[in-house]
Amino acid sequence: MNQSIKKSQRIVVKIGTSSLIYANGSVNLASIDQLAFSLSALQKEGKEVILVTSGAIGVGLDKLNLKKRPTSIPEQQAIAALGQATLMNIYSQRFSSYNQETAQVLLTRDIIDYPVSRENVTNTIEQLIKMDIIPIINENDTVSVEEMDHQTKFGDNDKLSAIVAGLTNADLLIMLSDIDGFYSANPLENPDAKLYRQVQEINDDLMERAGAAGSRFGTGGMASKLKAAKLILENNQSMILANGSDPRIILDIVAGEEIGTLFSKVDDGREND
């Protein structure tokens, strides 16, 4: 039983496209409902919850019945703008059924470089939390195209979620993906790969073990999750990477169950194989 995780009061949850969109491209409504249920339950318990969500492009592609992302950045931006509105609409409906208000916050990752922007963002998020409203954050894909060099990639909410966790002094970042945690190699390519239960430091050897995205819609792959974890460790914060196929796993994590990979400088007694 993990007591320090159990005590986490302010929790940032990041959910990736692979957990929100089925492999066939349709929106996974069950998953969104389970997410809304879990976060609303935590909020009612008195925890402070912030959601960082991907999925704008995935939902936009579904609306247009497109089977893969266009390569041009403006097309991806347009699809993100289309999908974001629908994504928020779905969240708003599902959270409402648990009597929980939500608000949309669209950010760019460079907010931390501009003190005024940083303060404005912090003030908004803190006020929403005070009002018991769950901020639902995504990257502002219309403004930010930081990954333009990589024609197949767009956005990186892993890093954004670590920035948000830092900005809000969160006790815990829960990063949900389509895999049980960080393995010694990509399990899709290497069935003997072992799950790391705790990582206390990100070094070059670990970075080399992190491969690309596994799903058609995911962007960052494991490397971007490790970079986010690095930021978290630098800030002396904690992150758990876990499988978001059923987002109710969030409740088990916060209850202190040993799930996924814990990134924390403090030894938690989790044993790696």
Ligand SMILES: Nc1ncnc2c1ncn2[C@@H]1O[C@H](COP(=O)(O)OP(=O)(O)O)[C@@H](O)[C@H]1O
């Ligand atoms: N060492 C590793 N451990 C776990 N997963 C890995 C590793 N290397 C590459 N991956 C791949 O990273 C994928 C998760 O990244 P991604 O598809 O971007 O997810 P998300 O959409 O949740 O952000 C996994 O499905 C897996 O195929």
Ligand SMILES: N[C@@H](CCC(=O)OP(=O)(O)O)C(=O)O
């Ligand atoms: N802003 C983009 C984020 C893309 C992104 O980071 O996706 P993922 O790798 O699934 O977390 C979107 O909502 O589609």
